Amino acid sequence: MSAANAVAAGPGHVPGEVGAWTFILGDMCVFAVIFGSYVHDRAASLELFRASQAVLDRDLGALNTLLLLTSSWFVALGVQAARRRLDEWVPRLFALGIGCGTAFAVVKLVEYRDKIASGFTPTTNEFFMYYFVATGIHFLHLLIGLALLTVVTVRLRRRDGAGPSLVWIEGSGCYWHMVDLLWIVLFPLLYLLP
């Protein structure tokens, strides 16, 4: 580990705060149950799930994954910039992260609109129930994440030095990375499984 990393986050540092991590880990467990339930039901109705999955736009799903990964990259850089007192870069990097996250949301809404226009809704069959519910719950998390990042970014631009603390910057970053992490697992399960 480079000297700069050692200065940044010493070993034993909890980014954000412990309460936020309890929530993050709990959320990850809830999603793990959704993932498991999906895979189990998929195995029981393989042909139905395969046929339905073919309707999804794999390329849009992949694009969304790339957008969210890039968004996380910007936010991670932003948190590190905050720690190194590169103050003018924090709101810029967070804004770039918010931009990519917003692009994800737009793509997702386009996907939903296309599916619904083609007659596929949450009640169409079991696969589409999972598709809409899982990506829908994820979408809500994404919106919450965007709101958190936006509040932090707006407060960072204050000139009176009363901006958000490092704990807030790290915490909102961690929540956002969780949103990214959940999509990283969701994408192959819904769009790519053979």
Add this chain to the structure above:
Amino acid sequence: MTIGALLRGTTTRVWLLLILLTLASWWLGSRREGIPTEGAERAAVSLVVVALLKARLVLGHFMEVRTAPLALRLACDAWVVVTAAVLIGLGAAG
């Protein structure tokens, strides 16, 4: 540390690796026509493993769990391992 040095650091390398793994999975998931059963199972396991490895990279580097207290590191690794095992186990049961 300057912004340039930050941009050239580990975080960017991890991001590039995540992008590559995503493209590899996307390619793997695109080769679907006419795959024999064992090929499909192997592909499914590969996709799950790569996904959880990516998740672990995000946890470790972006969420900085790598430098977090042992309890948090263990909890996150437990989530990665259990989730992968459950997904592979339940998927193969079909």
